[in-house]
Amino acid sequence: MPLILFNKPFQVMCQFSPHPSRDTLAQYLRIPNIYPAGRLDADSEGLLLLTDDGRLQHDISHPAHKQPKTYLAQVEGVPDVQALTRLRNPLDLGDFTTQACQVRQIEAPDWLWPRNPPIRERSNTPTSWLAITLSEGKNRQVRRMTAAVGLPTLRLVRIAIGPFSLETYPLLPGEWQEVSPTAVSLT
Structure with missing residues (x-):
């Protein structure tokens, strides 16, 4: 019963x-x-967990188990206190309201690989980085959240799921590593 950590490259589809x-x-x-x-x-990069165990697959991805997922989002613009507060609190996105989550502005991560192709940058518009940790994961949620507060996402990288992190397991895009599934805590 392998558990595979995979660093999904930009524009790769999550299907076989x-x-x-x-x-x-x-x-x-x-x-x-x-x-x-x-x-x-396809537009997002980063950590993906794969397994041949259907129960483990369900337990990792099911919201009831609240596996925290951390994303690094490079956004267009500079967040102010109000935008960060709105992102942290439940945010109405129209078809659903997000749960509260952790959000902080960070420096550009020096360990992060360059994206291929690079993001579009406008010389007159600054960009910022946010670290966002949530325990839910609806379709395009982080992108929709940042857009709702006026900070469109330019690059989105999932760096952690539960106890697994690309900082602990430094995989480059397209690389993978097998780990013990017993490390997953489903409390």
């Missing part, structure tokens, strides 16, 4: 079946019968 125009997990992982425990959209 062929895609007409993009790479998929099959181009990087040739391990039979594993499946992602959760997803990242």
Whole structure:
């Protein structure tokens, strides 16, 4: 019962079946019968957990187990106190209201790999980095949250799920490592 940590590159689809125009997990992982425990959209990068154990897959990705997920978001603009407070508190996104989460502004991470292709930058618009930790994970949630407070996401990298972090397991995009599934605490 392997548990695989994989650093999903930008524009890779979180599926093993062929895609007409993009790479998929099959181009990087040739391990039979594993499946992602959760997803990242094609425009997002970073940590993905995969396993061949259906129960473990469900337990990692199900919101009832509240596995915290940490994202680094490079946003357009500079957040003020009000924007950070709105992001931390439940935020109405129209079709759902987010749960409270942890958000802090950080310096650009010096350990983070460059994105290929690079993000678009405008010389007259500054960018900032946010570290966002949440225990839910609805479709495009972080991007929708930052947009709702006037800080569109330019780059989104998931760096941690539960006890697993790309700071502890420094994998470059496309690299993977097998770890013990007993490290996952599902309390």
